[in-house]
Amino acid sequence: xxxxxxxxxxxxxxxxxxxxxxxxxxxxxxxxxxxxxxxxxxxxxxxxxxxxxxxxxxxxxxxxxxxxxxxxxxxxxxxxxxxxxxxxxxxxxxxxxxxxxxxxxxxxxxxxxxxxxxxxxxxxxxxxxxxxxxxxxxxxxxxxxxxxxxxxxxxxxxxxxxxxxxxxxxxxxxxxxxxxxxxxxxxxxxxxxxxxxxxxxxxxxxxxxxxxxxxxxxxxxxxxxxxxxxxxxxxxxxxxxxxxxxxxxxxxxxxxxxxxxxxxxxxxxxxxxxxxxxxxxxxxxxxxxxxxxxxxxxxxxxxxxxxxxxxxxxxxxxxxxxxx
Numbered sequence: 001x002x003x004x005x006x007x008x009x010x011x012x013x014x015x016x017x018x019x020x021x022x023x024x025x026x027x028x029x030x031x032x033x034x035x036x037x038x039x040x041x042x043x044x045x046x047x048x049x050x051x052x053x054x055x056x057x058x059x060x061x062x063x064x065x066x067x068x069x070x071x072x073x074x075x076x077x078x079x080x081x082x083x084x085x086x087x088x089x090x091x092x093x094x095x096x097x098x099x100x101x102x103x104x105x106x107x108x109x110x111x112x113x114x115x116x117x118x119x120x121x122x123x124x125x126x127x128x129x130x131x132x133x134x135x136x137x138x139x140x141x142x143x144x145x146x147x148x149x150x151x152x153x154x155x156x157x158x159x160x161x162x163x164x165x166x167x168x169x170x171x172x173x174x175x176x177x178x179x180x181x182x183x184x185x186x187x188x189x190x191x192x193x194x195x196x197x198x199x200x201x202x203x204x205x206x207x208x209x210x211x212x213x214x215x216x217x218x219x220x221x222x223x224x225x226x227x228x229x230x231x232x233x234x235x236x237x238x239x240x241x242x243x244x245x246x247x248x249x250x251x252x253x254x255x256x257x258x259x260x261x262x263x264x265x266x267x268x269x270x271x272x273x274x275x276x277x278x279x280x281x282x283x284x285x286x287x288x289x290x291x292x293x294x295x296x297x298x299x300x301x302x303x304x305x306x307x308x309x310x311x312x313x314x315x316x317x318x319x320x321x322x323x324x
Contacts, residue, residue, distance in 0.1 A: 041164065042315045044308065051153040054153070055301070059141030060144065061127045062124055075105055078105070084109075085105070087104070090103075090104075117321060118172045121151030121152045121154070123177065126141065132299075140298065176195045177194035179192050191264055220306060223306065227258065235277055237276065
């Protein structure tokens with residue numbers, strides 16, 4: 001994913017979202033002191049292992065061997081957890097005439113539940129370490145331990161403990177592809193290709209989704225998660241649900257009740273299609289790039305994954321889904 005760096009890009013995205021989404025008028029509450037602790041179970045060591053297993057495949061660039069092995073792995077993990085699994089294969093051609101295979105993976109738990117939530121993470125990795133301090137690395141693919149594998153790992157651990165969630169809740173997990181193959185700033189549509197395809201293929205007769213949560217870069221050391229800007233504008237009720245759950249769980253210091261940066265991420269295209277999806281992402285300043293320092297560099301590796309951050313995010317998501 002990338003920051004929408006140009007004002008014109010922000011305006012275009014805002015207008016596109018406004019065409020199919022209504023603004024929420026609820027007020028953002030100020031943070032308060034942490035007073036409680038989460039009662040849910042989330043195994044940080046297990047989640048860390050899921051990160052490591054993805055990284056072991058090497059970079060998961062669409063069309064690569066590591067990518068193909070990761071697709072099989074994710075489908076297997078979801079099936080073993082009891083989900084109904086489907087893999088959608090598409091080939092797209094971008095503005096530079098590159099042909100790119102895109103494979104989205106969906107796992108549905110308790111499909112007959114009266115309410116349905118969508119949990120999303122991208123599993124592909126950046127083909128170029130274009131933010132690395134060493135220019136010699138700018139054409140090398142990254143491990144994507146945080147930017148890709150961390151969000152997937154949290155969802156896999158939730159899948160492993162799916163029995164913690166309410167009996168009337170259907171959970172649709174979506175692992176999207178080609179999120180991180182964007183070409184350059186200003187070419188917003190070349191990013192988040194998998195989520196764009198998923199939204200375009202969704203039929204009116206498909207099950208209604210009440211709300212969604214996107215996880216992206218949720219494994220950084222000492223990471224804090226402000227309310228992402230577009231989520232706050234167009235999925236504020238979902239943001240409110242998440243940040244209140246974090247506060248009740250005792251994680252208000254890691255989920256400060258403040259507005260963060262505006263990110264061109266998968267949730268933007270899902271919101272354009274009418275799905276209220278909030279983004280939990282480490283991007284905490286609206287003024288400057290404030291992604292995790294390993295973002296799009298060769299340092300985005302297993303050594304820089306924080307088990308504590310994985311645990312906190314996992315517990316906040318479970319608390320949110322439980323209505324705690």
